[in-house]
Amino acid sequence: MMKKSYKTKRFSYFIIITFALLTNFFIVSFFITQKVFDYNQNNEKNGIYDLAPKSQGVIQESHTVEWLDNPTFSPPIDPWYNTTQGDASDVNFSTSQDQANYIINGEKLTKEVILNSTTQSEWRAFNRTELVILPNLGYGDGDGCYLGHDWNEDSGGQPYNTPRMHWRINVSMPDMSDYIITSASFNAVINATVNQDIDTPGDTQARWDPDRPLDQWVIYDYAQFYVEISDLDINELNTYRIAFNQTRTLGNDGPPTTNYEMEGNIDIKTIQAIIDAINNVLAVDPGHNNFTIVLGISMYCEDNYGGNDRDQWEDLRFKSLNLTLTYEKKIDQNTEASWNQEGNTISGSNIDIINATLNFKYKIDKNWTISSPNSEFRVYINNRVHTETVKLSNANTSFQDIKVGGFDVTSLILKDINISLSIQVYIADTFALNQTFMLSIDNASLLITYRESIIESETKLDLFLEGLNKTLEKSIEVTMNNQVNITAIYKDQANIFIQNASVQLGGLGAPKNLTENISLEHYNITIHTSNLQIGNNFLTIFASKKYYESIEILINIKVLERETDLQLFLDSNNKTLDKSIQMIYGNSGNITVTYKDKELEPNIHITGAVVNLTGLGSPENLIEVPILEHYTFIINTADLGLGNTFLTIDAQKENYTSQSIRFKIEVLERNSYIDKVFLNQTESFGIEIPWNETLNIATTYNDSATDIFIDNALVQLTGIGISENFTENNPFNYSLNFNSQNLELGVNFLTISAQKENYTLASRIITITVLERTTYFDIYINNS
Structure with a gap:
């Protein structure tokens, strides 16, 4: 009974342990799956850099074979045959002296109708x-x-x-x-x-x-x-x-x-x-x-x-x-005349077409008409046209190669089907032809080089950028004007380093060879970002060695602009933070910025930058002062006008981050004052005058900053029921003749005010005491 209980407990423990292990396995699997999913979703680092599949196979044996029979068109002409598309009356064919001929049928006739x-x-x-x-x-x-x-x-x-x-x-x-x-x-x-x-x-x-x-x-x-x-x-x-x-x-x-x-x-x-x-x-x-x-x-x-x-x-x-x-x-346009031959097949999954070169000689019996400059020789292999053509106007009266070295027709050669060839004369224009032309071809040759392959050893390529393993990610971010170290480890499936391989970096002009380091078992090259452009730079690393798989991967070196700092100074005051200043109308203001490279310590002045000021109509360029390491601009507040003006400075230079700062200049009115007041030519702010007498009032209106007389101002005398304008006597004063009968008897408080656009209002209070006029009368008795 005790033994059975012990077995039952062991079985329970087994169930519990198994359940715990399975639970942990599923949790770990979930997080791994989630991590891989997140990695695939959030990174551009997977898949897109696999530029080309690895090509397994090594050359065992190569063959170069002449694929055409009867290349000299010797009689009998077989297996050559001719075909026509379009107007059959335009062309004809013949063979002579071991050559094949295309005859373009020209003719000139006359018709005369006569009445006599x-x-x-x-x-x-x-x-x-x-x-x-x-x-x-x-x-x-x-x-x-x-x-x-x-x-x-x-x-x-x-x-x-x-x-x-x-x-x-x-x-x-x-x-x-x-x-x-x-x-x-x-x-x-x-x-x-x-x-x-x-x-x-x-x-x-x-x-x-x-x-x-x-x-x-x-x-x-x-x-x-x-x-x-x-x-x-x-x-x-x-x-x-x-x-x-x-x-x-x-x-x-x-x-x-x-x-x-x-x-x-x-x-x-x-x-x-x-x-x-x-x-x-x-x-x-x-x-x-x-x-x-x-x-x-x-x-x-x-x-x-x-x-x-x-x-x-x-x-x-x-x-x-x-x-x-x-x-x-x-x-007729689109008429086609062809000499054709159908050859043997190239078969076998282990056969690779390496090269195919087509060549033949051609000539014409007389210079080709200028009426059809676009007519040409075309070549079809397996009913697919070769991209290169030769104009009939290039033909001479003696045989010449259709192209020195022949046409590269490798891409047109297919396996497992009969290889057919058509050498075609294509009429590209509709035109009148007054005589017959004969084009001839000879010594036709289609040389095909192919190889038999065996499976190469599988390989892999590990990638390190700046010492960091980027085999999966295949990308790195680097700031402009820095170096980038690229290291590749080319190895077989047993992780054994492959020596004496060809490892090249492409994308920077001619391919660059990576240097092999046998002791460190890698291939290495260092490039400078000055040879790259801002943004993504996709380069290829290609590794190959005979009997090993070739690998080509695409890497991305993202070059970032150098970080910069822009400081604003207004009238020599650092306004980078508050970005505003008050200026008096009519004064000049100094706008200065420093534009520096933050990647260096201390920050270095960036020379030759484009620094523009906008907000004044057309953009203005700030002037660089290299010795003071800044850019500056003198602004006239008269160009801004009173109130707030918002301006923007943009600074930029290739390979550096652009900076922009917006700031405010508040232009204030100029202060002014009424300097002196003359009442009947006496400097005073008060006067007693009899009723119905003329009073001369004169005053000066000046700029507070310069004490210079302000002309073209509006100067007025105001009071209860009084509003009179002064007359300007430039550059001395403003004056007014005023009769006291317009005032009340007793003390009258009047205001002299002066103002002009862009200036503050100035005023003075004067008192004019109007007295009753003194009178007297004479008494006459009996007229005496």
Whole structure:
């Protein structure tokens, strides 16, 4: 029974101890977890500095292989093949003399359209509508496109006064969507013979037989000649007039001379307008290869006599016409011509592509046209374009390397897929090409260097900054103009120091090597913060050695501005704490500050700082006095005005903390006083005077600080019912003439007050005793 009790107690003790241990474990785990959580939340010291993952693997063997077959394009051309994207008519391919060729198809052609006695029959007369009045003397003959018309008001009347006729010829071209018209010439000769009955400005006869005077007119008689470009349907929306003439004096009876005949070139629009018209019509033609030239002659016969006018147009014609177009092959933008080859694959997880260099030679049979300066050679590997291109304008007539040393195409080489290559001529512009160009390539080479790898030994890198272990934190704060010691310990997983490694610091220009200390088992370098900038400076430490993992970490050296101290002195009094002073208006005040480096003991004056005073309108610079180690500024209180003015001084210099101090200057009025008072030229503050006598009062008003007379002040005499202004007698005094009848008999207390802006008010009390005037009377008895 006792034994069982003992076992029960031991079991109870076990339960209690186990519970206590588990409780402690969970409490410790909670605080550790919380600490790690707080560390991760509140520090920028975890994770973000792991710049790059460690790359395990060492080189076992390297290989450099020519990846292309038939690099010299020897016949048969296989495995090379060509492809085209874009307008296939722009390019072609060939091979010759162990080279592959790209042919850019250029061409220059001419089209001529002629109207003369030989070709007149090709021009067909027509009118756009059946409602047109036809010329009644015929149209068309062997000498050109002709018409004649006799309008006689006696026969048919007014409706026949607007005849017209058109001729057309259809012009066929190649598909002009593949060509560009580069130049054009156009001329047409028109000819006319008319009867004297044609009425023009200045004529007096509307009809000669019988004699009829010209008694009504608005615009007279005229003929119009015009040439138009249109589509085959003569659609008005696609019709463009390129030449036009309207007669004005044809048919004039003089004097001094008559004008019944004319011949000359028709007036044409600009050559560019003619080209634009043809291009516009070709653009809407279904085959882009047809347009129509339309010739037109119209007449207007105005009724210039009230009864029976007559107008005889004997012969109007297009005698000849010549339209010559020069057009060149249009090379379309984004046309691509490529020679291609698909090669073998590089496979294996232990294979690393080290380098791939592509090179080939190229030439051109003649200098490339300046019309397409952007066309170029492009290279695609596995359908990914290489960033470097070569303009066709760089090509010579003899073979040269596409680039000295070739293109570095390492980033384009992929494993586990067939490596394909396209050497492409890319047309980057739309332009006209008047001749064929041939570009050739030869000696194509794609050299690929790769290596097989094995697992490297795992490594780690401990970091110490200024002797402090910063392996986790990877950052430190340092004040400007101090040194920073950086120590790295590069070791393997067994914590054994790795000797003879390459440990470099990057981010300060060229990488800097850390110095190995074998006895202390670390790599070390000391840098100066003058080589850094204020704020965060992210640097990299890269450690590597063959057969060991390379490690790259990002560290942050946060450079702080040097602490500074700014002291304020106003009129030589230290006002850093209370920041205020009173000054008298009109006086100058001295503002002085000291700006010192607090990082040094004793604090050192900071030279060359920018110290500005603001609050006076535009900022003012304080002048540095190096010998006195301060910055100073003289201020005129007149620039401030009376009352409180708040000013601010800002001091700053690169790499030092900026300081600012705001202070107040209270400007007080200047003290003044009334010096002397003269009553009837006698210095006194009181006088007795009979009633109705004039009293002269004079006084002086002075500056208390300088005893100088104050001019332009307001000086007044006031009392009960009295307010008089003194007159200034600069620079002597102010005076007033005053009659005693304005006062009461007896004693009168009056005040002389003087004031001026920015000065205190000064006053004096004077007494004027007004006496009754002395009188007497004479007594006369019996007038004596």
